[in-house]
Amino acid sequence: MTLHRVTTTGRVVDLLREQILSGALPEATLLRQEKLAAEFGVSRVPIREALHQLEAEGLVTMQSHKGAVVSSLSIDDLEEVYEIRARLETWLLEQSMPLLSEPHFQKAEALFAQMVEDRRDENWSNLNWDFHATLYEPANRPQTLALVRKLYLNAYRHFPLPIRLTGSREKMNREHQVLLDLCRQGDVARASAHLEQHILMGARHLISRLKALRRQEADTGRA
Amino acid sequence: MTLHRVTTTGRVVDLLREQILSGALPEATLLRQEKLAAEFGVSRVPIREALHQLEAEGLVTMQSHKGAVVSSLSIDDLEEVYEIRARLETWLLEQSMPLLSEPHFQKAEALFAQMVEDRRDENWSNLNWDFHATLYEPANRPQTLALVRKLYLNAYRHFPLPIRLTGSREKMNREHQVLLDLCRQGDVARASAHLEQHILMGARHLISRLKALRRQEADTGRA
DNA sequence: TACAGAAAAATTGGATTCAATATTCAATTC
């Protein structure tokens, strides 16, 4: 177990990524190197290296001599990412279900209970991911899991947390409960279909909330 | 139409990526900043920024104060990447097939003819990708297409070109021909199944060649 | 000879400095 590199660049990358994925730095935010350098108390060099790295991850876009901005996903892109997730996650579930055993169910149920109980929005994303990942874990597909996780985080960002949860929490809980039941019953076909619906409905909800938000912004802008 | 940024870092990224994906820089190659800087006639700063970017793309791995190496895919990882491709590309094909029209067929046939004719190995990868992409294009899934392309290139590298083509060219051509025919006939189910086999067989071939190569290297190393 | 430890060299990471490009804003022209 190697205790990873602790370079300034690495820390800046982690910090910025966290702030972008959490929504603290919303899309289209201009990232000034000097400002970030002052904020973190370092020179501009590690800032720029971090920005290049985040650009490769798709989280920011850089234009030479102009600056870096937090990149945004169009609604179409967002929908497509969810569809990719649906395609890959159902596949993971189909592979893992025959291998799911009691410890997995118990872990998933514990995470589910936490999600129902913990009302703090900021914990929801991680719990939700851990819940899903637990069900996929026996498939033993590390590359796929890592890829899906990246898509998950990338799609979930940009939205102030309360917004993306409003009015969907109870629904999500019910769907997770059904998914768990179907997994326990070993009904692969229905579990997979349910998961697909779960993901695509999530996308629909998010997109409708996003559109409402944009309409609202346009209205206040006009007023 | 913006004439893109021409920064030193950007050019270095493109050059290194090209060399890695083409196999000119094989896996596990140590990338010395000073050496690369001298080679490209620039300072170490843009080299380092480029390495960070390529690390985020997964093409190199960096260890602090030790150096950067061209990252390698294990055989298991390689196989998994091919399976992801199979899962996503069949999906793309299923969506695009109902929308395929004559211009697409003609473009695909032209690319196919070029692949049959052009014996130069170094053109094969790009032609092959263009052929596949042509069939997926009507699906209008830019994110998925970009993702699959990345997986395609990433998996195909590391192998000296002649090695990965030896003994598979004729087979590939036959399979492409069948795929084209099935697409023209509009038989979605069979085309999709054939494409899946095509991709998975490609993986099997590549892996067996790779294992043979490693055995051979071990033998000569022992001798 | 084999090994441990310290000095030296090599290499990377980060700060500072300089150069190139973009933006801002005032002066000028129509």
Place this chain on the structure above:
DNA sequence: GAATTGAATATTGAATCCAATTTTTCTGTA
């Protein structure tokens, strides 16, 4: 008065310089 040019300012891109870390080499000892 509006548009345009150009100087001043701000910001990024890259080179050089210094610090921190790792690797190698050398030396002394068992």
